Amino acid sequence: GEGRQRLESFFQEMDTFRAAFEQVVTDESGEVMQRSEGRVYLKRPGRFRWDYETPYRQQIIADGESLWTYDADLAQATVQPMGEALGRTPTLLLTGDGDLQEAFRLEEAGTQGDLAWVELIPREGGTDFERLRIGLDGRAVREMVLEDQFGQRTRIRFSQRQMNPGIPESRFRFEPPADVDVMQNG
Amino acid sequence: CAVSPPQPPVDDAEEAWRDRVAELSSRDEWRLQGRLALAVGEERWNAHMRWQQRDAAYDIRVFGPFGRQAARLQGDEDGVVLHTREGGTHRARDADGLVYHVLGWRLPVSGLRYWILGIPAPHGDLEDRDLDAAGRASRLRQGGWTVRYQRYDETRRPALPDRMTLEYDEIRLRLVMDDWRMDP
Numbered sequence: 001g002e003g004r005q006r007l008e009s010f011f012q013e014m015d016t017f018r019a020a021f022e023q024v025v026t027d028e029s030g031e032v033m034q035r036s037e038g039r040v041y042l043k044r045p046g047r048f049r050w051d052y053e054t055p056y057r058q059q060i061i062a063d064g065e066s067l068w069t070y071d072a073d074l075a076q077a078t079v080q081p082m083g084e085a086l087g088r089t090p091t092l093l094l095t096g097d098g099d100l101q102e103a104f105r106l107e108e109a110g111t112q113g114d115l116a117w118v119e120l121i122p123r124e125g126g127t128d129f130e131r132l133r134i135g136l137d138g139r140a141v142r143e144m145v146l147e148d149q150f151g152q153r154t155r156i157r158f159s160q161r162q163m164n165p166g167i168p169e170s171r172f173r174f175e176p177p178a179d180v181d182v183m184q185n186g
Numbered sequence: 187c188a189v190s191p192p193q194p195p196v197d198d199a200e201e202a203w204r205d206r207v208a209e210l211s212s213r214d215e216w217r218l219q220g221r222l223a224l225a226v227g228e229e230r231w232n233a234h235m236r237w238q239q240r241d242a243a244y245d246i247r248v249f250g251p252f253g254r255q256a257a258r259l260q261g262d263e264d265g266v267v268l269h270t271r272e273g274g275t276h277r278a279r280d281a282d283g284l285v286y287h288v289l290g291w292r293l294p295v296s297g298l299r300y301w302i303l304g305i306p307a308p309h310g311d312l313e314d315r316d317l318d319a320a321g322r323a324s325r326l327r328q329g330g331w332t333v334r335y336q337r338y339d340e341t342r343r344p345a346l347p348d349r350m351t352l353e354y355d356e357i358r359l360r361l362v363m364d365d366w367r368m369d370p
Contacts, residue, residue, distance in 0.1 A: 025253035033236045033247065034219055050251075055364045056221060060251050069232075069251060073349075073362045074223035076232050129254065146252055150269065154253030183230035 001108035003118035006136035011100070016167045017042040017140065019158040021050075028151030040158070042094055046082065047172040061174045068174040068182075077174070077182045094141065109133050115142060139163065195319030202321025209344050210303045214241045216368040218302065222248070223360040226291050235361075237302070244299060259285065259295065266295075292357055294331055301326060301333045302361070304347045320345070330354055339366065 018041050025034040038052040045064070052058040057072040062082055070077040100106070102123070109117035115135040122132075135143035140163055144156045176182050196202040216239050223232040233256055238245040243262040249255045258269040259281060266281040268274075268288055278284035281295040300307040304323050306315070314327035322345060326333040336349040346366050352359040 023253070025249070027247070034234060034253070056362070058251075071221060071223065071232055074221060074232050074360055076223045076225075076230055076360075078230060078232070146254075148253070148255050148271075149273065150255045150258065152247075152249065152253055152255045156252075181230070183228075 001116075002111060003108050003116040003134075003136065004106050006116050006138075007100075007106070007118050007134060007141075010136060010140055013163060014042070014140070015044055015164050017094070017161070017163060018165050018167060019161040021156050021158050023052075023154060023156045025152065025154045028153075030153075033152075041167050041171050043167055043169075043172060048094065049172055059174070061172060063172045063174065070174065070176065070180070075177075075180050077176045077180050079174075079182055079184060104132070114138065196321050199317045199319065199321040203317050203323070206321060206344050207305045210305045211300075211308065213303070213368055215239065216303075216366065218363055218367070219365040220361055220363040222362075224291065225358040225360075227356045229291075239299065244295070246295070257289070261295075292354060293359070294329060294352070294354070297329050297331060298352070301328075301331075301350070301352070302347065302363075304335060304338070304345075339363065342366065342368075 019039070021038060021040050023036045024032055027033050036052050036056065037054050038050060040051075041049040046062060047064050048062045050060040059068070059070045061068040061070075065082055066079050067082050068077060068079050100120070104120035104122055107119045107121065109119040111117065112135070114137045116137075117133050117135045120132040120134065122129075129146045130149050131145070131147040133145045134141055135145075140158075140161050142158050142161070146154045146156075218235075218237045220235050220237075221232065222235050223230070233248045233250055235249075236247045241262075244260070246259040247255060248257045254271075256271050260267050261281050265277060265279045266284055268276045268284050270276070270288065274288070276284055276288050278287070282292065285291075285293045285295065297307045297310070306312045306326055306328055310329050312326065312328050314325070315323060316325040318324045322335070322338055323333075324335055332353045334351045335347050336351070337347075338345040339348040346363070346368070347361075348363050350361045352361070
């Protein structure tokens with residue numbers, strides 16, 4: 001189907017990916033609970049960086065081994081091994097670590113304008129999202145929708161997308177500022 | 187949130203404080219989007235929060251990156267329900283006790299409902315308080331908790347807290363307010 005084809009070709013062609021994003025979290029009645037924007041960087045295998053810029057400054061960085069989160073205002077950082085992180089960080093799948101089909105069953109989820117949608121159904125539990133859909137246009141991924149078991153939904157829209165730009169390795173390294181203590185989770 | 191120059195000092199901080207408490211105590215409908223960082227001993231944890239208050243009813247959602255809900259606390263005068271990510275649903279009469287029982291750490295919901303506005307809770311005695319030059323709380327001590335206000339959002343009247351911390355024994359909670367919604 002069109003959706004799966006676009007997703008597979010996105011994985012084949014992508015070595016790095018860069019975009020701006022807008023993230024909107026809505027509750028089960030569809031009311032907006034939170035809106036944020038920033039920039040995302042992906043690099044295969046297994047590296048990504050989400051820089052939330054407004055209304056708060058937060059970073060989520062996967063360096064291939066560990067997953068770091070850092071909140072500038074809260075001056076708090078956490079780090080956890082990436083192994084168990086896949087379930088909690090669906091965007092990790094965008095870096096196409098290993099075969100997506102191992103972790104998820106892919107199902108066509110229709111088209112909408114120039115977007116073809118794919119639904120990813122986790123093969124075994126452990127992911128914290130009930131539903132996960134990715135929308136791709138002819139070029140690359142453009143939207144992601146994640147829904148948790150409470151019906152809380154997160155919609156992420158990508159813009160200013162660039163396939164295979166040069167991204168320095170240092171972009172995926174996190175150096176905690178001096179005054180910040182890093183909490184080892186998991 | 188734009189933070190304009192600090193409010194000019196008032197000639198009578200006590201009077202300004204009394205007006206503030208009266209004004210904010212009458213507000214029974216507001217919504218807050220913010221972030222919290224919890225430190226309990228060596229344990230650290232942070233999350234996003236949305237708190238919706240309507241009269242005595244509150245709906246507090248705590249969620250992680252990418253909007254993944256970690257917990258939801260809904261309650262009013264009659265009781266409270268706590269939904270946790272593991273799928274558990276727990277009911278009780280008292281929110282503070284329920285949070286401690288289920289999550290293992292204290293979140294003084296009944297007090298925080300007022301402290302978050304920058305005023306003491308009406309129930310329970312106020313053990314201590316300091317005011318700033320504009321007649322706003324800089325520190326409150328109530329129910330064993332020490333509440334400190336590091337910054338206020340000056341773009342609103344009355345000004346609402348923008349950065350605050352709560353301490354109790356070895357628990358330290360930092361709150362950052364990103365968006366206040368309160369009908370005038």
